[in-house]
Amino acid sequence: MMKLKRLKTLLVYSVLLALTLQAYPAGIVFAGTHDPDLKASPHVLNVTGYTPSIVIDDFNEPDAVNQPGKWTSGAGAEKVTYADRYANGPNSPYEGSHVLEVWSDEVKAYEWRTVSRTFDQPLDLSGVNYLTFAANCYGWQTEDYLIKVTLFSGEDSYESIAQINPNSWSKVAVSVKDWALRDHVTKIEFAFMLNFDHGGLKPGDPGYEFWGGNYQIDYLSGSNAIGMDFNVDGETEGFTAQGAEVDAAGGELRLTPAGVAPVLQSPMIIQDIDHYNTLSVKWKNESPFSKVKVEWITEESPDWDETKSEVFDIEADNSQSVEQEFNLSLHPEWSGSLKQFRLTFLSGGGASTGEIGIDQIRFKQLAPIEVFPGELTKHEIAASRDRIVIEGALKPGEAENFEGGVLQLFEL
Ligand SMILES: [Ca+2]
Ligand SMILES: [Ca+2]
Missing domain, CATH: 2.60.120.260 (Galactose-binding domain-like)
Structure with a gap:
């Protein structure tokens, strides 16, 4: 009897294990979950804006994607396009006419969706203290939307993580002044994920199998002026x-x-x-x-x-x-x-x-300063109350510009 019971228990466990294994593709059974320790890097700033010194890519030209030497989708990404569409916001590019859009593959929220560009002519960022860009993404959970940007110089790399908000343009300034190889950047890679704990979800729940979170990048640049708010002690923004x-x-x-x-x-x-x-x-x-x-x-x-x-x-x-x-x-x-x-x-x-x-x-952009050909020196109702008195003088030389002109008064 004991033996049979143990055999039955073993069978039940075996069947359960087999079912569990079948629910996942081989190889990622235990791989991948959100990472509670993954946060924005201390050298990355969210800023109100930036005024570039170097524009690396404004993504306004159709040939900015899908060409050799241009932006190419990588792991976790289905494709990359040049876009002027915004699913739920912010309804306009950050700059110019178009932006780079990275389309999510069928991957979990917490898996990176990558895109990269290799530069035949290495970029020289030695004249700027920040790599700057605007980023937008689809929304699902309330927070922890992360962009990872990696600068490569040959085999060396410099990785930074920024936190962004969905359905709006987050402006990001990545300090690069402490990276010795910033004068010779051979490749830039972006990656995006929603660092969300799936613990409360079960198979079949929305977002459990995968989350189709696209993201967008615009006005990729090198800057010293990062908003000109001067809110970081010791940071004169290149002034x-x-x-x-x-x-x-x-x-x-x-x-x-x-x-x-x-x-x-x-x-x-x-x-x-x-x-x-x-x-x-x-x-x-x-x-x-x-x-x-x-x-x-x-x-x-x-x-x-x-x-x-x-x-x-x-x-x-x-x-x-x-x-x-x-x-x-x-x-x-x-x-x-x-x-x-x-x-x-x-x-x-x-x-x-x-x-x-x-x-x-x-x-x-303010109202342009208006230039008048002369000056009004008097405007009043006459003491007799039957006339309005208006006096003024044209500037020297202005009179001939109005030869044959008619003075008109309008009641407002
Ligand atoms: Ca643009
Ligand atoms: Ca300020």
Whole structure:
């Protein structure tokens, strides 16, 4: 009797084991689960934006995928396309017209979906401190969507993990300044997964067998300016100064003047200014400087000269934070692709004291400055109450531009 019972027990276990084995393809029976220790790398930042110095790939041209030497899908990925579709968001590319889309194979949420590109001409990232890109993905669970980016230089590699959000563009800056081989990048690989614990799922539940999580990458670039918020202590985002000390602390880029006309200079950048007519600087100017000269160079006009400059009045010795808008909409040379800008602080008294704390810098599109041919000096209802009196003067030389013109009044 005992023997029979043991045999029956053994049989039951054998059948159960066989059933269990059949439920999985051979080879991955016990392989793969989510990894609770997998987190964003400490040298990876989620940023509000970035202004590249080098664009590696903007994915706007159809030949950016599926060609030799271009982006190619790898393990866990079915294919890679050049896309202008967004399943549940954010409904637009991060930049330009198209993005790179990596289509998920039938793999578990926590398995990597990879894509890579090999560079015939190695990339030189020695001039930038960050590899920057925007990433978007399908959504399922609430968190732990991870992008792994690996830079290769021959046999050596540099791996970084970023956390992103689904259905929106996460902007990622991977610090590369501590990687000695960043001047010779031969390959870039991206991989994506949802680091989700399947423990609570059973066969047949949605997402148990596989999760079809696609992801997208846009505006892959090398940058020094990572949002120009200056919220990382010691990170000046490539800004340098002459005649002043510059540092980042307390959420500000701090300029401590040591000369009579200190200059703050941006890193080399690639920034469209045809659609951004204003350089906006939020700051506290606790210094005696009462003017700022804004100067710039562009891709089209790369030499520093007076034709690409404008002087603005600023309030000196002001402990209040103000948003200073340098509206250049009337300047004929503020156009094309901006390469670099600098601010020179001026004062009548040759001051070199105080501190200027810059909270953030932005490019904005504001209403163009209107130019009037003259000035209105009087507009009132006459004492007799039967007339409206309007007086004004045209600027010298303007009158001939309006020869035969008619003055019209509109009631609003
Ligand atoms: Ca793009
Ligand atoms: Ca700030």
